[in-house]
Amino acid sequence: MAELRTPGRRVSRGVSRRGFLGLTGAAVALGAAGFAGREFLRPGQPGLVLPSQAPLPGRFEVSLPVPPVLRPTxxxxxxxxxxxxxxxxxxxxxxxxxxxxxxxxxxxxxxxxxxxxxxxxxxxxxxxxxxxxxxxxxxxxxxxxxxxxxxxxxxxxxxxxxxxxxxxxxxxxxxxxxxxxxxxxxxxxxxxxxxxxxxxxxxxxxxxxxxxxxxxxxxxxxxxxGLHLPVGDRDLPLMITDRSFAADGGFHYPLLDPAMEEHGVEDRYMDGVLGDVVLVNGAPWPALRVDRARYRLRFLNASNARRYRLALDPQPSGGGVLMQVGGDGGLLERPIAHDAIDIAPAERFDVVVDFSRFAPGTRVRLLNRLGEGRTTEVMCFDVSSARVDDDARVPTRLATVERLDLSRATTTRTFRFQLSADHGWTINGEPYRAGRPSARPRLGDIEVWRFITDVHHPVHVHLDPFQVVGRNNRGPGPYDAGWKDTVDVRPAGGVEVAVRFTDYAGAFMLHCHNLEHEDMAMMADFVTE
Known part of the structure; x- marks a missing residue:
């Protein structure tokens, strides 16, 4: 078996070890009290910015690339x-x-x-x-x-x-x-x-x-x-990432061991590495010329640690311009109109934007309201003045979403995502060890899983999606609709989800999708039987 342990280094993350562990203890107490708490620790952004050493490019100077579609051999x-x-x-x-x-x-x-x-x-x-x-x-x-x-x-x-x-x-x-x-x-x-x-x-x-x-x-x-959502060139996958660049143009990343024999990053980046350049589909702050028509934008946060609050500027009259039609696990039951969307690492939000709501010639910026400096902007859409045909629409009902019946739940499990003085990032006080399952759910059973955190942790479960039941002893949040496989658990908070694993027996993973946390042992196995 292999176990990831944080090397023998002091914990240094902007608060003292004693203060941080005190907050961790508060998060555990919060879980024991049924999540009846409130956020109080770093509510906006985990991690630390790694400054680029290369001159940064201007914004909206390159065109948005679209990844090629791979053809079967x-x-x-x-x-x-x-x-x-x-x-x-x-x-x-x-x-x-x-x-x-x-x-x-x-x-x-x-x-x-x-x-x-x-x-x-x-x-x-x-x-x-x-x-x-x-x-x-x-x-x-x-x-x-x-x-x-x-x-x-x-x-x-x-x-x-x-x-x-x-x-x-x-x-x-x-x-x-x-x-x-x-x-x-x-x-x-x-x-x-x-x-x-x-x-x-x-x-x-x-x-x-x-x-x-x-x-x-x-x-x-x-x-x-059958829904007549936007298709073809108006169905756009958008991979949003942040990166930093070395003086020679290479990717800049604070590895503890550049030879990649020992895992982990330098002490001060153990809460997550944030870049100062925002890329969309691999291009820095790109621009896209769009028709005055509906577009399906498939937002993916593929950043290591950065969270985004995505919003369009200007907002059209009436608001609700980001019409969510899908999430991690596919189509929602009904569309949800948002003015902004919070998206944590690994989450996906499928939205439809009707660019005919903007005046011809408008430059519409996609903003990150959780950013700082240049990372407050993501990309822009330049709205054409030409008239175009658009037969796409967003129906009031999208798909049938089965509701998992909590009255049939067989088990409730609790997973605490915490920093340990001895082991670094842990789940239930233990660093990751391959082959040591933290749970053995039975295929076909409905279970309730509780995720409790010290700081921000986007929690990802393999094999099957789940449904968010509630947050901090309240209902689901505004971005929790439908089937999800990753949920953003806020600092000193708790989320309950209903999950049912099907079809495949074997070893699967539960982990934080802040990749620096994941690499430094915040993972656990579960085995379906």
Whole structure:
């Protein structure tokens, strides 16, 4: 078994260890009291900004790129087969500079895979990078052997490739490590949704994703097709990330060990690494010319630690311009109108924006109201003056969303996400150890899971989505509708969710999706039976 432990370093995060652990204790007491508390610790933004060393580009000077759609290498009656080569690529991300990226297929983001609900996808990943990798389809309803368990490494194909951090494990249902390549099988027995794939290597997810290992995987179905939502060029996946850049244009990241043999980041960044450049689909503060028509914007927060409060400026008359139609687990039952949306790392929000509500020629900025300096802006939309046809719409009813019946819940489990003086970031006081399950839920049972935090923790559960039951002894929040697989748990707060695991027995993961927290041991196994 392998255990991640924080190296023997003092805790330094802007508050004293005694003060921080006092707040942690308050969070635990809050959970024991039934979440009857209020936020009081760093309500806006976890983490620390890592300043770039390179000159920063201007805003709205480059066009928004759209990741290419990956075509199957072959197909048969039930399955589409894809090949992805993980490779180093030299990219121009900051204009005038070259950035060495770790990529899926030579691009950042990686190519978008588009699947049909009920039609299987098999994706062969070949690792030509200098370090081991693991691929996780985030939001995928996936068998354990293809879920991207963090110990199931794909070692570099080239002989002599570094295998730093390779550990054996004995988790039930896991696939083990292989050399060179692995086939990941995705049955796609799930609703239409915006999924994404990214690296999930034990202890090194943060630097791998920071260097470029992330891409979209979109699922469509008949229900979605019948709604007449925007399609084609007006259906846009938008991967929002923040990054910092070294003087030579390379990705700047505060690794404790640049050789990537020891996990973790420098002390002061252990609460999360924030960049000072906002990228959308790999471009800094891009611009997009849009028709005066409805667009579906698939927002994905693929940042390591940064939260965003997304809003359009100017706001059109009447407000409610961000019409949410979907979330992590697919379509909502009914659309929800927002003026702004809070989105934590790994969360997805599908919204429809009707740009005909803006005057021709308007520059509409997408703002981040939780940002500072240049990170207060994300991208812009330049509204055309031409007249266009638009037959897209947002119906008042979108899809049927099954309600999990809490009266049938068999078990309530509590998971406390805390900083430990001895072990760093922990769940229920324990650092991650592969093969040591924290829960053994039975397939088909409804359970209630409680997540209790000290500071901000976006909590992600593998295998199946969940439904938010309540926050701090109240109802769900404004961004909790529908099926979710990641929930933003606020400082010294608690969230209760209803979950039901189905179909696949084996070892799966529960963890914080602040990637620096995840890498520094804030993960736990659960085994479905």
């Amino acid at each position: 072959r197909s048969d009656g039930t399955t589409d087969y894809y090949d992805v080569v993980q490779q180093v690529a030299d990219l121009e991300i900051v204009p005038g500079l070259r950035t060495e990226a770790w990529t899926y297929g030579g691009s950042f983001p990686g190519p978008t895979i588009v699947s049909r609900s009920g039609r299987r996808a098999v994706v062969r990943h070949r690792n030509e990078l200098p370090h081991p990798t693991v691929v996780h389809l985030h939001g995928g309803h996936t068998p354990a052997e293809s879920d991207g368990y963090p110990m199931d490494l794909v070692l570099p194909a080239e002989a002599g490739g570094a295998a730093g951090g390779h550990h054996a494990h004995d988790a039930s249902g896991a696939a083990g490590s292989v050399v060179g390549q692995r086939d990941y099988t995705y049955p796609m027995e799930q609703r239409a949704a915006t999924l994404w794939y990214h690296d999930h290597r034990h202890g090194f997810t943060g630097p791998a994703v920071w260097r470029g290992l992330a891409g979209f995987h979109l699922v469509h179905d008949d229900v979605e097709d």
